[in-house]
Amino acid sequence: MAVAPVLPEDQSRLWEQVLSSVKQRLASHQAFETWFRPIVARELSPQSVDLEVPNAFFVDWIHEHHLTTLRAALTEVLGAQPEIRFSPLEPVAPPPAATTPAALSSMENRAPAPSPAPAGPSPANAPMIGAADPKASRLWLESQLNPRLVFETFVVGGSNRFTHAACRAVSERPGEVYNPLFIFGGSGLGKTHLLHAIGHAVKTRKPDARVHYVPAERFTNEMIFAIQHGQTLAFRNKYRNVDVLLIDDVQFLAGKQSTQEEFFYTFNALRDAHKQIVVTADKAPKDIEGLEERLLSRFNQGLIADIQHPDLETRIAILRNRCEQEGAGLRLPDDVLLVLADRIRGNVRELEGCLVRLLAVSSLTQQEITMELAEDVLMQYVDAEPDHLTPERIVATVGERFGVKVDALMSKRRTQLVAQPRQVAMYLLRQLTDLSLVEIGRIFGGRDHTTVMYACERIADRITAEEAFREKVNGLISTLASG
Secondary structure, eight states: OOOOOHHHHHHHHHHHHHHHHHHHHHHHHHHHHTTTTTTTEEEEEESSSEESSSSSHHHHIIIIIHHHHHHHHHHHHSSSOOOOEEEESSSOOOOOOOOOOOOOOOHHHHHOOOOOOSSSSTTTTTTOOSSSSSSHHHHHHHTOOOOOGGGGGOOOOOOTEEEEEEHHHHSSSSSSSSSEEEEOOOOOHHHHHHHHHHHHHHHHOOOTEEEEEEHHHHHHHHHHHHTTTTTTTHHHHHHSSOEEEEEEEEEGGGHHHHHHHHHHHHHHHHTTTTTTEEESSSSGGGGTTTOOHHHHHHTTTEEEEEOOOOOHHHHHHHHHHHHHOOTTTTOOOOOHHHHHHHHSOHHHHHHHHHHHHHHHHHHHTTOOHHHHHHHHHHTSSSSOOTOOOHHHHHHHHHHHHHOOOHHHHHHHOHHHHHHHHHHHHHHHHHHHSOHHHHHHHHHSSOHHHHHHHHHHHHHHHHHOOOOHHHHHHHHHHHHHHHH
């Protein structure tokens, strides 16, 4: 049945209805104000929707976090499922035309210059979002590669250096080294970023290479659709005739026998043709329950590389890198960077999300970014600790256990009698509260955050090496936890 067209004078009213529907579906009012309120609907019809957003980062964020919500709201208001197009006001620049080895070497060795756009990857290798060239847009859609996720925007640290090097090697010689490459690690640590970066690097070196990125869940859904509609041959041709196949979250295949069988034969076909396969998962292959032994065997034939949680220095570097992407000249105070990196330890996605929220709040409320504003934003990301785990109680309990007065722990005295319990108190404050290194240092007479880091590392080493000391610290933790 044909759907009635939308008159121009009705578009504004319908878009407000869409926004209202989105607002009801989102758990956070702030998320609505940050990501949807700035959108302008340039075209609105049951067939297609063209949405103008402030910059390219909005496209990425909405696609990753809110696209399902937006689709549902549009369907509810328009009575159809329109094609959604995003038009960034400040799109990312297209890659240069030069693809000679010398030019490529120059691009890879050049440090990414800050872009004047509020968001965007290094111009060197980033395809354009919403490019005017239909062929370029089609190529991007076929590969399913995110323009922002390139090697130049990936921050390398001790937690991911080996895996990053393996991905670089694969992108330079696909199908020849580390095939398959299996990357595992917790959520939000950069696995998907590296998958897309491999795809972009391969396409930069060889523009006609057939590269395809697909989450394992989509692979499964496409296979089910193909079976239901008699299109299994087209499905197999799609995945068995690529040069590089990038499969994300392969743990989703666990327990799905038919999908695993199809993936197994696809895997074999690509390997036999010397095509590159890269997969990611949240666990090592041997730890994924419900994965067939023959698939585990195939994964173990290649290189298995993990990504750990980034250390403090890497988290600070990630924030600085993100600030460069957000706009030329944007620089956060060092104490703000430190408190963000110190408090948000879970994963990179949470860390960047907190930074984006801080920048959005600063921009929308026209406030300068200060420690006070950062603390307000952090309250939304870090759960408050129980009332009984106050710094005062932790320090007092440590002093009582070691027979040292609290005043002595706060003093400048460095004797072993005082220094050891002071380090234990710093360690427990770090482990049991969300206080930053700087804040802990202030508690102990304004000591530098590096002093606190040293104390925590020293106590952690002693806990590992000395059983009696470990029991003493565990006893302290039990006492504090009991309230």
